[in-house]
Amino acid sequence: MAEREERIGRLHRQVAIVTGGASGIGRAIVERFAEEGAIVYCLDLEVAVHEPPPRVRVRQADVSRASDWTAVVEEAMDDYGRVDVLVNNAGIGTWETATELSEETWQRVIDVHQKGSWLGLREVLPKMVAQGGGSVINMSSICGLVARPEAFAYHAAKGALTSMTRNAAVTYAPSAVRVNAIAPGFIVTPLTNVQDAAINDEFIARTPLGHAGSPLDIANGALYLASHESRFVTGITLAIDGGYLAQ
Numbered sequence: 001m002a003e004r005e006e007r008i009g010r011l012h013r014q015v016a017i018v019t020g021g022a023s024g025i026g027r028a029i030v031e032r033f034a035e036e037g038a039i040v041y042c043l044d045l046e047v048a049v050h051e052p053p054p055r056v057r058v059r060q061a062d063v064s065r066a067s068d069w070t071a072v073v074e075e076a077m078d079d080y081g082r083v084d085v086l087v088n089n090a091g092i093g094t095w096e097t098a099t100e101l102s103e104e105t106w107q108r109v110i111d112v113h114q115k116g117s118w119l120g121l122r123e124v125l126p127k128m129v130a131q132g133g134g135s136v137i138n139m140s141s142i143c144g145l146v147a148r149p150e151a152f153a154y155h156a157a158k159g160a161l162t163s164m165t166r167n168a169a170v171t172y173a174p175s176a177v178r179v180n181a182i183a184p185g186f187i188v189t190p191l192t193n194v195q196d197a198a199i200n201d202e203f204i205a206r207t208p209l210g211h212a213g214s215p216l217d218i219a220n221g222a223l224y225l226a227s228h229e230s231r232f233v234t235g236i237t238l239a240i241d242g243g244y245l246a247q
């Protein structure tokens with residue numbers, strides 16, 4: 001029996017939406033979910049031209065635009081009649097302190113991380129409630145739980161995500177909808193590859209396991225939270241950080 005469950009996949013026939021799915025952590029989640037049998041709507045600002053893996057539907061979408069959410073969720077409902085998993089992963093980096101930050105940068109960071117995740121919740125939660133359950137995963141950060149210098153707007157947005165996660169978890173638990181967050185530590189992705197090497201070196205130096213994580217480390221955590229294996233888990237922020245938050 002265990003062998004049969006393994007073969008059919010841990011997300012067999014589940015319908016998932018993953019934002020920021022063209023790059024880094026999001027891309028690893030899309031691929032891991034598809035490997036485990038899910039149909040995955042992969043949303044991103046720019047969509048790759050190459051052939052997506054089987055079961056992956058790539059769609060251009062800006063998570064901060066409500067109409068883009070409506071279009072994708074309507075498509076998933078028309079095609080499959082349900083949305084089982086939502087991963088609010090899309091994100092952008094910014095390093096300005098509170099005094100350096102422009103209103104435009106503040107607004108864009110809040111729009112992508114915080115408003116974008118809320119719009120996803122607003123569109124998907126009613127479907128999950130109506131179908132009798134679902135799993136939402138918000139991509140927070142260790143910066144949503146503890147501080148390092150700079151990146152003021154990023155800390156603001158990620159802190160809000162951990163709080164939004166707890167609120168939605170307790171609000172929708174009676175409808176069997178689970179809402180959790182992940183707090184990645186330092187992960188090697190295109191986002192962190194373009195930032196100052198000194199910042200990356202400092203993150204690694206402060207990581208007890210002594211090295212960076214990979215997008216697959218986060219995708220495996222997302223797979224656990226998406227699957228029924230985590231059926232008694234809601235409202236948590238799962239740190240996948242090489243021990244960073246244990247200090």
Ligand code: NAP
Nearest residue numbers: 020023024025045062063089090091141184186187189191
């Ligand atoms: P990434 O490689 O840059 O991937 C993020 C993806 O999101 C990019 O494809 C990006 O597109 C897309 N995106 C940005 N704004 C969007 C929007 N408005 N609508 C739709 N898609 C949008 O970054 P990553 O490192 O994988 O990060 C993924 C998530 O993990 C983010 O929320 C990030 O804050 C979080 N995180 C990362 C780390 C880390 O160490 N890497 C640590 C903690 C948390 P563009 O490239 O066109 O902007």
